[in-house]
Amino acid sequence: MDRTIAAISTNNIGVGAINIIRISGEEAIEIVSKIFTNKKFPKAPSHTIHYGFIKDNEKILDEVLVMLMRAPKTYTKEDVVEINCHGGSMTANKIVELLYKNGAVPAEPGEFTKRAFLNGRINLLEAESIEDLLEAKNENARKMALNGVSGKTTKLIESLREKMVSLLANIEVNIDYPEYTDELQITKENITPVLTEIKEELNKIVEESQNGKIIKNGINIAIIGRPNVGKSSLLNALLEEDKAIVTDISGTTRDIVEGSIIYQGISFNFIDTAGIRETEDIVEKIGVEKSKRVQATSDLTILVLNNNEKLTKEDEELLKTIINQKAIIFINKTDLEKKLPELSIEKPIIYGSTKERKGIEELKEEIIQIFSLEDVSHKNLACLFNTRQIALAKLALQSINHVIKENKKDIPVDMLAIDIKEAWENLGKIIGEAYEEELVDNIFKRFCLGK
Amino acid sequence: MEYEIIVVGGGHAGIEASHISSFKGHKTLLITINKKNIGDMPCNPSIGGTAKGIIVREIDALGGLMGQIADESHFQIKMLNNSKGPAVRSLRAQADKITYPKNMQKTLENMPNLDILEGTVEDLIIENKKVKGVVLENGEKIYAQSVILTTGTYLKANVLIGSENTPSGPHGEKRSNHLSDNLKKYGFTIQRLKTGTPQRIKADSIDFSKMQPEYGDDKYWTFSFDKKPSYKINEQQKCFLIYTNENTHKVILDNLDKSAMYGGFVTGIGPRYCPSIEDKLVRFKDKERHQLFLEPESLYYDEWYLQGFSTSMPRDIQELMVHSLSGLENAVISKYAYAIEYDAIDPLQITPSLESKVIEGIFTAGQINGTSGYEEAAGQGLIAGINASLKLEQKEPLILKRNDAYIGVLIDDLITKGTAEPYRMLTSRAEFRLILRHDNADLRLRDYAHQVGSITEQQYKNYQERLQKIQEGEKYLQETKLKITPEIKEIFAKNQKEIPNITDSLYNLLKRPEITIEFLEKIIEIPMDNQTKEELEIQIKYEGYIKKTYKEVEKMKKLEEKMIPKDIDYQKVKNLASEARQKLEKVRPISLGQAARISGVNPSDISILSVYLKKEYGKDE
Structure with a gap:
């Protein structure tokens, strides 16, 4: 019991x-x-x-x-x-x-x-969705969770699987009934277009799903910069604006998150860079190392520079760390005289003053744009929103890409079928079904064979 | 009279069962309604085909007869699916309907320990849920420790042509009237199945000039791993391809209500994969034409088999149908197509060794288990024969897994999913088909065969020699390097192959999809026989895919190794969906792996079951 x-x-x-x-x-x-x-x-x-x-x-x-x-x-x-x-x-x-x-x-x-x-x-997908609903942190995430429950994702995946199974059933029928040459013969030439179409749709789902993850868990943002450039006042300015909804977020990031705000339905979680702020009297190297480490756990870095000072060696070091990252440069203290030279770095730069509360809105807008989330709250989201589902979709994509690649060579169709079937099964696992019998049924449903 | 094993029925299942048990030294009796029909091919004149051809090779690897006899008895053979890849290649032979049974009968007559008796079995002797023997129509009792039922379509068979319904076996043979009722009495679940066979046409009434010929291969093939080809390539016979047309369709659709199927005269469930021509027209309305094949039945009589035209229409309509076909305008139908209904048991009532769960000592194989096809029957017959023998020897049964053989897939499907229609093997049913190839059937199965004593020492030696050749061949390909000289570059270029940059082993070159052994032989001598070349080429070229398949096998094995105790009480497993509980009760799977394959048993049921097993039996991590 x-x-x-x-x-x-x-x-x-x-x-x-x-x-x-x-x-x-x-x-x-x-x-x-x-x-x-x-x-x-x-x-x-x-x-x-x-x-x-x-x-x-x-x-x-x-x-x-x-x-x-x-x-x-x-x-x-x-x-x-x-x-x-x-x-x-x-x-x-x-x-x-x-x-x-x-x-x-x-x-x-x-x-x-x-x-x-x-x-x-409830079925597997619903179970996962409800889990997500219970955990949903904001409006967009809740909408997404409901989509899962109502089976919208299921329908999308089903339509992709339908295309794949129709291709597979045709391949199988060519194999199991080779003398029936009247049936459409699946060749290299007609496999790739079908799969490319599926691949594109699946890519869209995965992309959207990754946004979906951001919608659900928020964007983790590190604010880095040398001491006294105004990191804490920027953080305060960002947090203060939405004081009423500053919350801790639960889960793995809890310990390092300083505070979150919800902007246009998306959580911005600011990662604690206390480490960097407290290294004032220690060698600058450590500051750089620390900020690298913080950047590793964040989705976006905001590097704060002082408009009123020349670029220091430490600033240059920090600039180097963000080259290959999603990053925004916030040049603070525009209320003071401009001493900072023009920067030659291909990152968005926002000028502002935390003292005069300037540039804060622009900064938040820029964040949203970097993740192309402008219209996310208006979109009718139908995507996968937990790590397992996204992983399965990516696996399916991998198999499809493999087939497309192999199909350029002299690989026979029975080998290609292995990966197509795998992709089809992985998509099936997302919605909780992957039965062999389904494929055999499809062969008989679609084709006319006999003795 | 007393025997160790009695086999009831002399079709393809019965042949293999009685042959192997007598080969293994057990006193065996084969009882058949008509001795002359032993090894008869009542339907299509061919052995093999996709997936089925691989089964024939597996039968051969395990010591069965079908491959050897087919090799001696065909007049055309070809490899199917050559271009579609090594995993799905399969041999098909047009077997002679006179020679095949004759050769088969000769082989059986020469078996020591095997008696053949003409008679009809109508009842079994059962004591305490154990079989003790059989009772013939005349009341005679014959005793045995095990009985293998391979009754084909003979149980309460009815032949249907239009509204005509005749109690009869195939070709007007006698049927068994009471055996299936008696089986029911002993606890077997009986189901009614249906199959059919098309018309036979007189050769001299066919205008072949209007038809497209189909030839055999110009390369020698054998099913058997131990025999050399005994035919001549240029003496092979042709088959022909024709199509139905608008007229044919009109005749059929206009007369649909006269067919036994559509007129409501049939109760049995027919197979989806070989529907009658009227089924095809109804289900696929948009198709303008359907392919049909004309195949010679024998060199010793002049009838041709019209594959694809199976029907249960009355004779007069069949005349119109056949005459509507191009080249058959004046055809003389020597045998009309008919449907046949027969009793079969529910395969969920048999164990993986093919022994009944209901009565100990009864084994079943072939159409009685709900399958269709000579090869499927023979494969089961062989396993039933081996396992009935092993039971006598008090040894563990031979249970082939899904990754061992098509025969394993076949039996597992039957006993796990049951079947509501005659089951035909397809390559798409085998999830590991890349490793269940026609070329490696001996490599997969001869060790098992040797272990259970179903092959001769010579057959085992042949296998070991082949293994050795493959190993040596592999070493040769690894150690032989191809130096890229200007001349060699030219050969590559001329054949439109990418020219290798550096000196490389033949082994590595073969990994490239476009480089074949056949091509390399233009450059360098490769001292191996064709079979070794074929084997190595597949293993090397598709290594990545093969490894992947083995990984999948490993995944499956994990669940497969989680055994379910025989005495499990599913009523005690809380929270199982009621459908799952019913199915599990009925199938009583031996492992979680098998349980997971039962339709209606969902992943959540498996997780519940695995939790239960862990709690109750401390098994299942």
């Missing part, structure tokens, strides 16, 4: 006005009944809400609303109870602990969704 699991389902514990604790499993109702004062609750019909108190023995912990959802019409297809308690991590944590004491076990990350998937409530 699967254990009954419980966990706080709302994010950012302590921030919101309420917290939701979700319990799922055969014993969910029984366990909650032990700590909930409402006596009607255990016998109540499904999909009803109940008012009462959570009690630890005689001590009242919180005043709550409890939602009762009986299997199978629930998120996990198991009995699910959700307790809406008051905000603040203390109360919610205590209630969860109480649930654990009464027989529930902690849910592993994503376990509710995993159960929904294992219990056949």
